[in-house]
Amino acid sequence: MGSKRTLVPMLGEIATATGSKTALDLFTGTTRVARRFKEQGLAVTAVDTASYSEVFAKTWIAIDAKDCDQNELEDAVARLNSVAPSAGYFTKTFCEDARYFQPMNGEKIDAVRDRIETDYRSTWLYEPLLASLILAADRVDSTTGIQMAYLKQWSKRSYSALKLTNPGLLAGNGVAIRGDAMEIAPQLPSADLAYLDPPYNQHRYFANYHIWETLVRWDAPEVYGIANKRTDVREAEHRSRFNSKPDMPRAIRELIQGVKCETLVLSYNNESWLTRDELIEICSSNGHVEVLDVDFKRYIGSQIGVFNKSGERVGNPGAKRNTEHILIAGDRKMVSSIAKQLRD
Ligand SMILES: C[S@@+](CC[C@H](N)C(=O)[O-])C[C@H]1O[C@@H](n2cnc3c(N)ncnc32)[C@H](O)[C@@H]1O
Numbered sequence: 001m002g003s004k005r006t007l008v009p010m011l012g013e014i015a016t017a018t019g020s021k022t023a024l025d026l027f028t029g030t031t032r033v034a035r036r037f038k039e040q041g042l043a044v045t046a047v048d049t050a051s052y053s054e055v056f057a058k059t060w061i062a063i064d065a066k067d068c069d070q071n072e073l074e075d076a077v078a079r080l081n082s083v084a085p086s087a088g089y090f091t092k093t094f095c096e097d098a099r100y101f102q103p104m105n106g107e108k109i110d111a112v113r114d115r116i117e118t119d120y121r122s123t124w125l126y127e128p129l130l131a132s133l134i135l136a137a138d139r140v141d142s143t144t145g146i147q148m149a150y151l152k153q154w155s156k157r158s159y160s161a162l163k164l165t166n167p168g169l170l171a172g173n174g175v176a177i178r179g180d181a182m183e184i185a186p187q188l189p190s191a192d193l194a195y196l197d198p199p200y201n202q203h204r205y206f207a208n209y210h211i212w213e214t215l216v217r218w219d220a221p222e223v224y225g226i227a228n229k230r231t232d233v234r235e236a237e238h239r240s241r242f243n244s245k246p247d248m249p250r251a252i253r254e255l256i257q258g259v260k261c262e263t264l265v266l267s268y269n270n271e272s273w274l275t276r277d278e279l280i281e282i283c284s285s286n287g288h289v290e291v292l293d294v295d296f297k298r299y300i301g302s303q304i305g306v307f308n309k310s311g312e313r314v315g316n317p318g319a320k321r322n323t324e325h326i327l328i329a330g331d332r333k334m335v336s337s338i339a340k341q342l343r344d
Contacts, residue, residue, distance in 0.1 A: 004033055004197060007267060007294060007324065010342060011195060012036045014328060017338045018263045020192035026181040026259070027197045029205070031056045035170060037193075043173040045191070047184050049240065050205055052134060052212035057176030058127035065169035068124065076125050077132060077164050079115075086111040089220040094211060098228040100150045105140050105162040109133065112164065113218055132164045134212055139163075146208040148227055182241065182251060186258035194261035198242040198252065200272035206238040245273050253282050261286070263330035270323040279327055288332035290339035294324045 004011070011033050015023060020042055025034035028046035031053070037044045038061060046057040085107035095106030112133055120126045142151045142158040177184055181198070199205060206213060210229045214221060221230040232238065241251035252274070256264065264286040268279055276291060283289045328335050 004267060004324075007326065008032055008036045010292070010294070010326065011265065012040055013342060014263070014265055014338055015040055015042060015193055017341060018193055018330070018334060020263065022191040022193070024185070024188060024191045024194040024259065024261065025197075026185060026194065026255075027199070028057055028061075029053055029197070031060050033195055033197070034174070035060050037195075038170050038172045038174050041172065042193070045175045045177065045188060047177045047179060047181050049178065049180055050209065050213065051178065051216040052209060054176055054178035055127045055130045055134070055216050057174075057178075059131040059167055060170055061174035062176040063124070063128070063169050064173060065171040068169060070166075070169070073125060073128055073169070074166055076120065076129055077166055080112045080129065080133075080164050083108070083111045083115050086114070088114070090215070093214075093223055093228055097223075098150060098226070099154070100141055100143060100147065100211060101137065102140070102142070102154065102158050105137070105158070108162045109137055109215070112162075113215060117218060128167050128169065129164075130216055131167045134215060135167060136162050136164045137211075137215065147211045147229075148208060150227075180240075182255055182258070185255060186260075188260065190260035190262075192262050194259045194264050196252075196255065196259070196264070196266045198248075198255075198268075199240055200242070200269040202243050202245070204233070204238065204240065204243050207233040248273055249278065249282070253285075256282060256285055259286075261330075263328065263334070266325075266327045266329075268325050268327070270325060276325055279325060283327045283329040286329035288335045289327055289329045290335050292326040292328070292339060292342055294326060 015037055023037040023042045023044045025044060025046045028034050028048045031046055034044045034046040034057065044061055046061045048054065048057065085104065087107045088110035090110045090113065091103055091106035094100040095103040116126065116129045116133065120129055140158055140160050140162050142155040207229055210233055214230060221232060223229055224231050241247045264283060266279065266283055268274065280289045280291060328338060
């Protein structure tokens with residue numbers, strides 16, 4: 001999910017070095033970065049447009065583990081694991097018409113998802129159970145990671161039986177907001193630290209993770225094409241300004257001007273539409289800017305190439321590595337000292 005797993009320790013160090021108590025994660029995705037901030041004791045606000053991301057943010061950021069009876073969650077997970085499989089929309093669409101999951105797992109997903117809706121909809125367990133189901137499904141899928149296509153041959157892990165586990169709640173404070181960062185950011189109170197990790201090319205997350213959207217919404221949408229994507233992925237409301245080459249520079253500039261924070265951190269890919277110098281110039285509205293360049297292993301799909309439904313290669317593998325720029329903007333003394341510390 002474009003997750004910043006390898007950058008998380010560095011972002012955690014920036015939070016510590018700045019002495020931040022509050023943080024914004026405006027494109028939170030998997031919430032991996034927001035979780036690190038929360039684990040370090042910061043009060044975090046996590047924002048994203050995706051429904052599945054809101055489920056993750058409600059689970060890991062908004063819920064304070066200290067306020068919950070963990071046994072209730074354990075019991076619910078165990079109950080769901082014992083639900084009898086039953087084929088429905090999910091099995092038909094994603095296991096028979098397409099081959100993202102083995103039918104035995106699709107039938108289980110159908111049954112578990114229905115049960116979450118009927119038994120837990122109005123309880124605090126709803127989002128943690130949905131998060132648990134997405135994670136369980138992710139462990140047995142047959143893709144290279146994104147849902148633009150599925151593998152020609154079933155992946156090894158797709159043969160494993162779907163099993164829900166406790167998603168593991170975190171203690172601490174946080175807020176989950178589903179919405180457009182452009183609109184939400186100016187309305188939020190000032191934070192010590194703001195982390196921005198916007199999409200950096202034309203690929204839309206709503207389309208790349210359409211199955212998680214459907215699993216959360218549970219709205220049995222009409223689908224199209226080989227990948228069986230929701231027909232509404234084509235609608236304008238699901239396009240992000242960050243996916244548009246002509247509009248993206250303006251969007252980033254407006255966003256950064258609207259975010260109220262002491263220290264701003266932006267991560268951006270060297271294959272994006274903006275150069276390093278343009279990024280520095282844009283971030284300088286928040287103070288002095290330092291850039292850290294991090295070597296990054298590319299998404300596996302781009303290493304093995306792109307295939308069509310018959311398994312023929314229709315795209316070539318890209319370069320195996322790329323660079324992620326981490327821009328830190330804020331008080332000169334603080335930013336210079338953090339950059340030095342992280343470079344050493
Ligand atoms: C590069 S990913 C972020 C990954 C995240 N840092 C992580 O570690 O999982 C970009 C995210 O921005 C979200 N997004 C796209 N346009 C958005 C917008 N206008 N406002 C808020 N979120 C948006 C996408 O849904 C996606 O989750």
